[in-house]
Amino acid sequence: MSIRSKATTAVASAAAMTLFAGTALAASPGAPGAGDPYFPEYGNGGYDVSHYDIRLNYNPNGDQLSGTTTILARATQDLTQFNLDFLLKVKSVRVNNAPASFVSDDGELTLTPRGGVRKGQDLTIVVTYADTPSAVKDRNGITPWTKTPDGALAIGEPEISSWWYPSNDHPTDKATFDVNVAVPNGVEAISNGTFVGQTRQINGWTRWNWRSTKPQATYLTFLAIGQFEIRQYAAPNGQPVVNAYSERLGEHTDAAKSSIERTPEVTEFLVENFGPYPFEAQGGVVTPDLGYALENQTRSTYDDAFFRRGANTYVVAHEVAHQWFGDSVSVHHWRDIWLNEGFASYAEFLWSEHVGEGTAQENADFIYDSYPADDEFWQVLPGDPGPSNVFHGAVYDRGALAVHALRVAVGDEKFFEILKTWLAEKRYGDATIEEFIALAERVSGQQLDQLFQTWLFTKGKPAEAPGRPADAAKSLSVKAEPKSRAKIQLTHELLGAHKH
Incomplete structure (x- = not known):
């Protein structure tokens, strides 16, 4: 796909060269990627x-999306041009109120502003566009945008924004958001943060307005459009709670509500373990058609199949834990995904202990015993799984074993101090696994290199489950699992499709 504006790139480039001529400034194009080793084209x-x-504006009839995204940014270098990540058909671009030439090619929207941009200059970038998102595929032939019978779902990891708004699509560049979506009357449009009201329009449409006031990664910004029952109330801590249930849930409706309505309770429990909740709102969305659950900031979204066996608060604990691990503290590179999934999976262990359905040690023993030594599971490294295995089961399950190994090694007091210190020091930022290891050693006063090397970076099954005495009888099996495991297994069964 290639789209060019009427103003040619050559003319704009010449203007930029004129601006920077005669100066000592080294103006150049901005990089078309953020430098992620796994996904070099992500970000800019x-x-x-x-x-x-x-x-x-979104019309479910025909999956027609149109609109304008305004981006506030600041140049970090002198620029002759720069990129946005975007796949839809662009109508026009303005940079600081002047029309800018642009070229759209395979997910890279390259902008050439008149006269270039100086380092430190504030930018107001306005992109107007229209397309059919479900018909647009990326260079790998996929689309995370889901057209549903009554609307659409803009939900995906590690990418989704390119199918509905232009962005700097990498977790290292977080921002605040206003999401305003007009849909036909009677259709609901749900997004992140706080619901700031509806606006009835004269054409028989209603505009839904959402605001996220804390730093938010692009892939965690979502949109769910369709027929939903929406429940709003205040959590015990006073925060607004917004839960939404697709009217197509059928027999799963009550089990879904019995789970998602406990989100404030789960959040309250995790606050005790992780420290203050980092965001301004809580909630969840349940819908068919998704195939997984995703920790969209303030409002995780769940496939209804999670509740096909009844209430499932384990998946809620997993996704709410991500509000700390993944949303507030995000990966620096996608290679650091263990910092998200290992700790969210371990939150299920903590919840299991809390509700009396199996200790963390019992859950760790069960996972360890579930995978034979020759299973491919033990060949995937949670600390560096590779781009094709970012959401492999080993990142979740062996990742949780690594967390438990840390808890056993340092003891509960230091373990929870490590978690709270990490989340406080890295709040609203991004981080690497190496930074976590260094902090764990600093807080615990112990040398932990071998522990993390064994559980995160060495192929093969470790000699023993973490915390199990070497001479303990290996009596746990699938037939003698902790009660929580049925729920946790279902969580991983669907989260295996976490990517899209």
Whole structure:
């Protein structure tokens, strides 16, 4: 796909060269990627985004999306041009109120602003567009945008924004968001953060307005459109709770509500373990058609199949834990995914202990015994799984074993101090596994290199489950599992499809 504006790139480039001629400044194009070793094309260089204002119109009849996204940013270098990540058909682009030439090619929207951009200069970037998102595929032939019988789902990891708004699509460039979506009357549009009201329009449509005031990664910004029952109330801590249930849940409706309505309770429990909740709102969305659960900031979204066996608070604990591990503290590179999934999976162990359905040690023993030594599971390294295995079961299950190994090694007091210190020091930022290991050693006063080398970076099954005495009888089996494991197994069964 290649789209060019009427103003040619050559003319704009010449203007930029004129601006920077005769100066000592080394102006150049911004990088078309953020430098992620796993996904080099994700994100961009040369600027930092502070806010997205996404204003859309969506017609479920035909999956027609149109709108304008306004991006507030600041240049981090002198720029002749810079990129946004975007796949839809662009109508126009303006940079600081002047029309800018642009070229759209395979997910890279390259902008050439008139006269170039100086380092430190504030940018207001306005992109107007229209397309049919479900018909647009990336270079790998996939789309995370899901057209549903009554609307659409813009939900995905590690990418989704390119199918509904232009962005600097990497977790290292977080921003605040306003998401405003007009849909036909009687259709609901749900997104992140706080619901700030509806606006009835004269054309028989209603605009839904959502605001996220804390730093938020692009892939955690979502949109669910369709027929939903929405429940709003205040959590015990006073925060707004917004839960939404697709009207197509059928027999899963009550089990879903029995799980998601306990989100404030689960959040309250995790606050005790992790420290203050980092965001301004809580909630969840349950819908068919998704195939997995995803920790969209403030409002995780769940496939209804999680509740086919009844209430499932384990998946709620997993996704709410991500509000700390993954959302507040995000990966620096996608190779650091254990910092998200290992700790969210371990939150299920903590919840299991809390509700009396199996201790963390019993759950660790069960996982360890579930995979034979020759299973491919033990060949995937949670600390460096590779781009094709970012969401492999080993990142979740062996990742949780690594967390438990840390708990056993340092003891409960230091373990929870490590977690709270990590989440406080890295709040609203991004981080690497190596930074976590260094902090764990600093807080515990112990040398932990061998522990993490064994559980995160060495192929093969470790000699023993963490915390199990070497001479203990290996009596746990699938027939003698802790009660929580049926729920946790279902969590991983669906989260195996976490990517799209």
